[in-house]
Amino acid sequence: MRAFRVGDTVVVGLNFGPRSDWFKNITKAGSSRMLLGKEYLELGAPRIVPAEIGTQGIPSRPFRFALRYLARTKECVVLPIMMSRPVR
Helix, strand or coil: CCEEEECCEEEEECCCCCCCHHHHHHHHHCCEEEEECCEEEEECCCEEEEHHHHCCCCCCHHHHHHHHHHCCCCEEEEEEEEEEEECC
């Protein structure tokens, strides 16, 4: 799984679709936590968006291309960042 911070959200390609265990777990919980780079992030409720929308803010063009055309990701999960703190 590859996650990207885009402003005040985290975007994750949903390569295995909404039936993946990871997506089911964060949806049921309503929130999640993630270590991304040098930050611990508290994330809010996930929502699914089409890949062409979800990948727009990803800063790396090669990753945008790979998600949409090589991995053929159809959907992305967008998670709002509720709180972040640096890794110590």
